[in-house]
Amino acid sequence: xxxxxxxxxxxxxxxxxxxxxxxxxxxxxxxxxxxxxxxxxxxxxxxxxxxxxxxxxxxxxxxxxxxxxxxxxxxxxxxxxxxxxxxxxxxx
Amino acid sequence: xxxxxxxxxxxxxxxxxxxxxxxxxxxxxxxxxxxxxxxxxxxxxxxxxxxxxxxxxxxxxxxxxxxxxxxxxxxxxxxxxxxxxxxxxxxxxxxxxxxxxxxxxxxxxxxxxxxxxxxxxxxxxxxxxxxxxxxxxxxxxxxxxxx
Numbered sequence: 001x002x003x004x005x006x007x008x009x010x011x012x013x014x015x016x017x018x019x020x021x022x023x024x025x026x027x028x029x030x031x032x033x034x035x036x037x038x039x040x041x042x043x044x045x046x047x048x049x050x051x052x053x054x055x056x057x058x059x060x061x062x063x064x065x066x067x068x069x070x071x072x073x074x075x076x077x078x079x080x081x082x083x084x085x086x087x088x089x090x091x092x
Numbered sequence: 093x094x095x096x097x098x099x100x101x102x103x104x105x106x107x108x109x110x111x112x113x114x115x116x117x118x119x120x121x122x123x124x125x126x127x128x129x130x131x132x133x134x135x136x137x138x139x140x141x142x143x144x145x146x147x148x149x150x151x152x153x154x155x156x157x158x159x160x161x162x163x164x165x166x167x168x169x170x171x172x173x174x175x176x177x178x179x180x181x182x183x184x185x186x187x188x189x190x191x192x193x194x195x196x197x198x199x200x201x202x203x204x205x206x207x208x209x210x211x212x213x214x215x216x217x218x219x220x221x222x223x224x225x226x227x228x229x230x231x232x233x234x235x236x237x238x239x
Contacts, residue, residue: 002171055184058182058184061181061182062182065175065178065179065182068175068178069172069175069176069179071171071175072169072171072172072174072175073169073172074169074171075143075144075167075169075171076167076168076169076172077165077166077167078165078166078167079163079164079165079166080162080163080164080165080166081161081162081163081164082162083161083162
């Protein structure tokens, strides 16, 4: 599996205003993990209740697939320069 | 059969060399050819492993320095495409029927259940030869390619 991305840069420039953002994704991961640990009893309960209908297994697969998609974002770059707007997104 | 192998067999038939000598020479030729194939394979393997899908839209070169031009440069990692295809396995059965119905309405007779993770690598390998090059009437160049 690929390593998760470390940094996300977003820059949007309009005609009159713009904003830029540097997101340290590597620092957000421990935070997300802490939230997941805190909510884990609730998640486990929901999975157990939904297991007979098949949705419990699907919920667990969604979590693991979502993490896989997140790790795959590494290397994504979008650079669009229009007449009145510029959008730049880079995930490293 | 290569030319050299043919010559060796002809000489053996004409009794110009012994069976042992012919056997040794054929082995030498065989090992040289497999060494050449193995040096070629890493190149072809490297060529066949695409890493990014690129989409670029470049303005007309005559107008490139102007302010009112559109430029697009998008790079999508192939691993994201692989992960996205794997997501289709998570579509619930009820939603799958709706998706298939919507595809059929657009004239695409395809069942999303047929997308399997093992087909992904073949699909991505086939993408390595993809190249779309469009020149619009405004002089803009649109390129879709894999690198």
